[in-house]
Amino acid sequence: MSESLYQEIILDHYKNPNGRGLREPFDAESHHTNPTCGDEITVRVTLDGSTVADVSYDGQGCSISQASASVLHELLTGSDVQQAFDVEAAFVELMQGRGEVEPDEDILGDGVAFAGVARYPARVKCALLSWMAFKDAAARAVAGGEAHR
Amino acid sequence: MSESLYQEIILDHYKNPNGRGLREPFDAESHHTNPTCGDEITVRVTLDGSTVADVSYDGQGCSISQASASVLHELLTGSDVQQAFDVEAAFVELMQGRGEVEPDEDILGDGVAFAGVARYPARVKCALLSWMAFKDAAARAVAGGEAHR
Amino acid sequence: MVHQMASPLDVDRVRKDFPILERRLAGDRPLAYLDSANTSQKPRPVLDTIAEHYERHNANVARAVHQLGEEATAAYEGARDKIAAFIGAPSRDEVVFAKNASEALNLVAHTLASGLAEDPWYRLGPGDEIVITEMEHHSNIVPWQLVAQRTGATLRWFGLTDDGRLDLSTIDDVINARTKVVSFVHQSNIVGTINPVSRLVERAHDVGALVVVDGSQAVPHMPVDVTEAGADLYVFTGHKMCGPTGIGVLWGRREVLDALPPFLGGGEMIETVAMEGSTFAPVPHKFEAGTPPIAQAVGLGAAVDYLSGLGMDKVHEHERNITAYALERLRDVDGVTIIGPDTSTDRGGTVSFTVDRVHPHDVGQLLDEDGVAVRVGHHCARPVCLRYGIPATTRASFYLYTTSAEIDALIDGIERVKRFFW
Amino acid sequence: MVHQMASPLDVDRVRKDFPILERRLAGDRPLAYLDSANTSQKPRPVLDTIAEHYERHNANVARAVHQLGEEATAAYEGARDKIAAFIGAPSRDEVVFAKNASEALNLVAHTLASGLAEDPWYRLGPGDEIVITEMEHHSNIVPWQLVAQRTGATLRWFGLTDDGRLDLSTIDDVINARTKVVSFVHQSNIVGTINPVSRLVERAHDVGALVVVDGSQAVPHMPVDVTEAGADLYVFTGHKMCGPTGIGVLWGRREVLDALPPFLGGGEMIETVAMEGSTFAPVPHKFEAGTPPIAQAVGLGAAVDYLSGLGMDKVHEHERNITAYALERLRDVDGVTIIGPDTSTDRGGTVSFTVDRVHPHDVGQLLDEDGVAVRVGHHCARPVCLRYGIPATTRASFYLYTTSAEIDALIDGIERVKRFFW
Numbered sequence A, B: 001m002s003e004s005l006y007q008e009i010i011l012d013h014y015k016n017p018n019g020r021g022l023r024e025p026f027d028a029e030s031h032h033t034n035p036t037c038g039d040e041i042t043v044r045v046t047l048d049g050s051t052v053a054d055v056s057y058d059g060q061g062c063s064i065s066q067a068s069a070s071v072l073h074e075l076l077t078g079s080d081v082q083q084a085f086d087v088e089a090a091f092v093e094l095m096q097g098r099g100e101v102e103p104d105e106d107i108l109g110d111g112v113a114f115a116g117v118a119r120y121p122a123r124v125k126c127a128l129l130s131w132m133a134f135k136d137a138a139a140r141a142v143a144g145g146e147a148h149r
Numbered sequence C, D: 001m002v003h004q005m006a007s008p009l010d011v012d013r014v015r016k017d018f019p020i021l022e023r024r025l026a027g028d029r030p031l032a033y034l035d036s037a038n039t040s041q042k043p044r045p046v047l048d049t050i051a052e053h054y055e056r057h058n059a060n061v062a063r064a065v066h067q068l069g070e071e072a073t074a075a076y077e078g079a080r081d082k083i084a085a086f087i088g089a090p091s092r093d094e095v096v097f098a099k100n101a102s103e104a105l106n107l108v109a110h111t112l113a114s115g116l117a118e119d120p121w122y123r124l125g126p127g128d129e130i131v132i133t134e135m136e137h138h139s140n141i142v143p144w145q146l147v148a149q150r151t152g153a154t155l156r157w158f159g160l161t162d163d164g165r166l167d168l169s170t171i172d173d174v175i176n177a178r179t180k181v182v183s184f185v186h187q188s189n190i191v192g193t194i195n196p197v198s199r200l201v202e203r204a205h206d207v208g209a210l211v212v213v214d215g216s217q218a219v220p221h222m223p224v225d226v227t228e229a230g231a232d233l234y235v236f237t238g239h240k241m242c243g244p245t246g247i248g249v250l251w252g253r254r255e256v257l258d259a260l261p262p263f264l265g266g267g268e269m270i271e272t273v274a275m276e277g278s279t280f281a282p283v284p285h286k287f288e289a290g291t292p293p294i295a296q297a298v299g300l301g302a303a304v305d306y307l308s309g310l311g312m313d314k315v316h317e318h319e320r321n322i323t324a325y326a327l328e329r330l331r332d333v334d335g336v337t338i339i340g341p342d343t344s345t346d347r348g349g350t351v352s353f354t355v356d357r358v359h360p361h362d363v364g365q366l367l368d369e370d371g372v373a374v375r376v377g378h379h380c381a382r383p384v385c386l387r388y389g390i391p392a393t394t395r396a397s398f399y400l401y402t403t404s405a406e407i408d409a410l411i412d413g414i415e416r417v418k419r420f421f422w
């Protein structure tokens, strides 16, 4: 049972998160909360031309929301901005697919481990929290950013 | 079936009401309505010492409410005030008895025909309308009245 | 007299779905239920859905990570999807569950009166006018009277013509630049009239007023598409459309629902709460404080499935046929006067009438002794009785399970009433 | 570990009355339902009563002279009698049906804020103070925040002590001559605390304030006599006490209910309606606009019969035993912290706790995989979480059907959670 939601990969990211902590300099920051469960996350995006140079983050919440942020960091750091938005879109599609979307490991990497979460409507928001914050921050960074240097 | 509610006696009083019409002089008047069904009645009481010299009335409503007023007139006109209140109390008791009170014909006369009405909660108010108005008017007449002469 | 009537519905089969229609009344009378405008009967699939919900899926919604909670939430929100589809709502989020139509109408009236809307346009005050009609149900009169009293706004209304229609001859005066809200009934619950929604919507929107339509007697009986109707807010009630008691619906255009401030405060309608202040959830949850009528929404979803399965166009056509037959027969009864439109044009299956020299209470009571269940009184629309100078009416109202034999029983009953009282 | 616990109830038999307790969840897990503070399960007699009502007696109430209408009215008003008796109400007319506890609380708040009361004392305004507590359910916070915003009255509240009790050290300051309303929860839905009703009532009445008690978590679990409690208004909700969703109760002293102006306007709550103005029915109908939740009231009547049949004192004792056992076992679990009173004194069977280094969502999700249904989050009492500096809690809540084996399953589940996440 539990394996469907809490894949080993998710637990690994939760226990040993990648790239956690807020770093400077950054181009834009976004803070998102999930009022029903109190989860919150802050995401900072640093660009280098059209490359996502860094995604740094900090927050509190359940394993799903925290592991998801770690996966996000791993997948998007170093990628092209447009490519990052494509990955983001693919992850959102997977999460909103009620378990009926087949994830593409080439695009989503460790993100495929969240496929099972899509079957738990109450947890989809947790998985998406950091991605929504990233989307926000990245869009603003692209649009000129606030350049906190 | 229908006999239980619409006793012949009730129909007779409905079709040929006794003492209908408002008369003068009178000592007190009371107007009662039943907002749910629009029934209304005006009752006037005239005393002569401690005797109810006349009960006159007018109104509109269903057969039960109109017949009940006719019976009231018949029973109470000419009786002693205290006795009238006793009859009124007996009638109220009968109506509120959910069909389980045995009416006393010596006291209630034609009023016993209303025994079946007590089993129809929606109609009890109709039967009581004129009696409530009488009680009101008589109490005020006894207390000095307004003497409309 | 047995009258065979063509119907697009297989009425015999439909009737088998409604257990209560087999009920024998006191004295072993069969039931002819002609009181569906008051509340409809409930088909087996609705009752089974409610029972199964409680027996297998019962939990609170939107709060739980456990399986029952997820099932209950899916059932409740699934009902919202069904109802949105049933009325052609552009978005499921525009469907708000209330306890009945009355609460839904009060929600609109109260939020406009509260003064809490951010946009001052949505705050009623002195100088503003509210327009209703003389044929409204009390639930679309009293809330506006109370609101006028609280805010200083003025209440105006359309009168009725002798044949039971809205008198719209003064429409350009009654709905004018001061009008903020126009609220009226789609189909009258007392005289059966179907009102010209588009004409009223057009004039109201010309002057920038908000249109509220009370569809309590329309949605159960005809296909209704809220966008086609053109109203800004549209209200109906579950128990009159094969659903359970305890559930009503407010549909509103997203923009309007967003602009209205919250009504009832409490659990579920919040975004975040601190002692110092709170913020509110987006619609529809903003208007759903506390534990909602969960099983009732689920039951209403099943009702909507049932009606859609038969086809609302067929339900409507069946009722038109029955109504035409009833009007035809009633017109022939000596001493009977129909209150409201006496032809089938623009009217639904609700027929009010009087019987000369017999009070409606007596008519209803004697009909009951024949097993014919009608409603008597002012039908929560007393101004209509005042308008026509009568204390009350007898009202027969029809639905998808009504047969011409039941109409015949009604007519026979009226003849007996006359024999008895005349 | 199997623990045999003495109980005044025959819990095995009680459980057989609740069909859902036999439900097998996904993966063929048995259900351990520890979420009764959220909503309770429903016993067979309640479900049967509702089904029978719809199948045999369904009609609208208070409006019909026909047999079904009389039966439905008798059933609905009979439910009022039962509920009045259950809470020791001096008069059946003091029992008002609402859709849930939230509506009942809003009714009180809205009518005090509307400015429509004849007696100016019942109109809140600037300078008036409303007192609540930091442990209220959002449904007893948000309505008063909105009312304060509308009327200019000031909202004040009692804080909490570290062990989950009301901090009444400042009672004479918080409740003072300016206080118009004191509204507080009888038993907390998040920390389980039972509050000292009499002490608060005494102080409130000393300064002439109105007392509203939210008994949503009390009436289901202990014998409650509203006159003994001494409140002026007392609120509870059907779905937490074996009844259906869609029904709540407001009890109020006659004098107070009479003084409050109407809330929702519409059918049933009127005396007489004309376009120019209306008058209102006496209580309880004054507050029951529109078709009431008829079948739901009837179902709640059956719930009250069911609970009375078992004896509320026995239900209460059973829960005390279960709670004592749960607290004892939870105290022994490494990494678990109980939020709120950790002894059985003055507390009910609702236990919130945290597990070190594991977010409540994860606790709840893993417990669900064992079939143990608990609630996680802020339980519509977010200020309590803020007060104790935690984002959320895991909450296990008990009822008459809860067994010690289910507590054992909870404890085993928590151990598994730790193995999984630590």
Ligand SMILES: Cc1ncc(COP(=O)(O)O)c(C=O)c1O
Pocket (backbone or CB within 6 Å): C267, C289, C290, C291, C292, D037, D038, D100, D101, D102, D103, D137, D139, D140, D185, D187, D188, D189, D214, D216, D217, D237, D238, D239, D248, D380
């Ligand atoms: C203490 C308390 N008050 C009020 C409520 C609100 O009850 P309802 O959701 O039925 O309106 C609840 C339950 O959610 C509660 O626990």
Ligand SMILES: Cc1ncc(COP(=O)(O)O)c(C=O)c1O
Pocket (backbone or CB within 6 Å): C037, C038, C100, C101, C102, C103, C137, C139, C140, C185, C187, C188, C189, C214, C216, C217, C237, C238, C239, C248, C380, D267, D289, D290, D291, D292
């Ligand atoms: C036209 C109309 N509007 C509103 C209502 C009120 O509906 P409810 O009693 O379900 O609130 C009714 C029914 O009674 C009605 O017929």
